[in-house]
Amino acid sequence: MTDLSAPLPTYAGVQSAAARLAGVAHRTPVLTSTTMDESLGASLYFKAENYQRMGAFKFRGAYNALSRFTPTQAAAGVLAYSSGNHAQAIALSARLLGMPAVIVMPEDAPVAKLAATRGYGAEVVLYDRFSEDREAIAARLAQERGLTLIPPYNHPHVMAGQGTAVAELLEDVPDLDVLFVPLGGGGLLSGSLLAAKALAPGCKVYGVEPAAGNDFQQSLRSGKIVKIETPKTIADGAQTQAAGDLTFAVVRQLVTDIVTATDEQLVDALRFYAERMKIIVEPTGALSLAAAQNSGIDIKGKKVGILISGGNVDIAKYGEFLSRGL
Numbered sequence: 001m002t003d004l005s006a007p008l009p010t011y012a013g014v015q016s017a018a019a020r021l022a023g024v025a026h027r028t029p030v031l032t033s034t035t036m037d038e039s040l041g042a043s044l045y046f047k048a049e050n051y052q053r054m055g056a057f058k059f060r061g062a063y064n065a066l067s068r069f070t071p072t073q074a075a076a077g078v079l080a081y082s083s084g085n086h087a088q089a090i091a092l093s094a095r096l097l098g099m100p101a102v103i104v105m106p107e108d109a110p111v112a113k114l115a116a117t118r119g120y121g122a123e124v125v126l127y128d129r130f131s132e133d134r135e136a137i138a139a140r141l142a143q144e145r146g147l148t149l150i151p152p153y154n155h156p157h158v159m160a161g162q163g164t165a166v167a168e169l170l171e172d173v174p175d176l177d178v179l180f181v182p183l184g185g186g187g188l189l190s191g192s193l194l195a196a197k198a199l200a201p202g203c204k205v206y207g208v209e210p211a212a213g214n215d216f217q218q219s220l221r222s223g224k225i226v227k228i229e230t231p232k233t234i235a236d237g238a239q240t241q242a243a244g245d246l247t248f249a250v251v252r253q254l255v256t257d258i259v260t261a262t263d264e265q266l267v268d269a270l271r272f273y274a275e276r277m278k279i280i281v282e283p284t285g286a287l288s289l290a291a292a293q294n295s296g297i298d299i300k301g302k303k304v305g306i307l308i309s310g311g312n313v314d315i316a317k318y319g320e321f322l323s324r325g326l
């Protein structure tokens, strides 16, 4: 996993990604809520990446990475292993760029996710999570077919692409005091930090992990990457076991702190988004608001950015969250 030859991305990389994404990714809206502003005594600005193409910010990093393939790489195609938003982001980006995509997914992945990934034109290779090793399968496919593997977060072009969402937010609201960003493997947070450091150096930036899976918080405290068991949480986009070496290097240098939110707090935030703001947010996407509400960080009288990272949620499960909690 460690690739010491890979340079850390910089803000110039974020700007370059923004140029690639112009006219391809949506410039998502920044929403406000008087109700939440009054409740928290602050001014909140919600960057709505649930309205991004394929329903999450991950399109930004995937497209940026694929758009930089050499002609030889593009002709052979891209490989990813994921059952979540990264799979759909790679599949859609590959289709837009006219290259083949192979996605390795567990055979018990949700049917809707398999269908969505195939719907974007990707070839799905299934494996048995209990008896087969997806990394070995991916390595074999990459070798046999000359595919280029794009990981979901630990890659300079992915990290730089993810940073374009916060760059847009800070263009629209230049003087944010505080920013909350959902955190899994750290691609989104590291890109966001590069953008914030360049555009709003005084802004405090917090990563928000699920309380059940605070590996990044532990890593930050101990100064080295801590690996945990796959956490049990409804925030399925942040069920990562460990930071990447590249994401960790950027985050530990620039982040203000990492805080956590519980599943109960996420459900409350989902309800608020649905009832008051009329928007569908996935549990991982609600980490940022849950932290603004519950983390104890002083936001009174401040301008606060809330990154809503995505809106892809199984609709039956979503109904359960709204109607009877967990």
Ligand SMILES: *Cc1c(COP(=O)(O)O)cnc(C)c1O
Pocket (backbone or CB within 6 Å): 056, 057, 058, 084, 085, 086, 152, 153, 162, 182, 183, 184, 185, 186, 187, 188, 189, 237, 238, 240, 282, 284, 285, 309, 310, 311
């Ligand atoms: C992937 C994902 C995250 C976490 O992003 P990282 O770059 O892994 O930290 C957060 N929210 C959603 C909706 C995601 O799909």
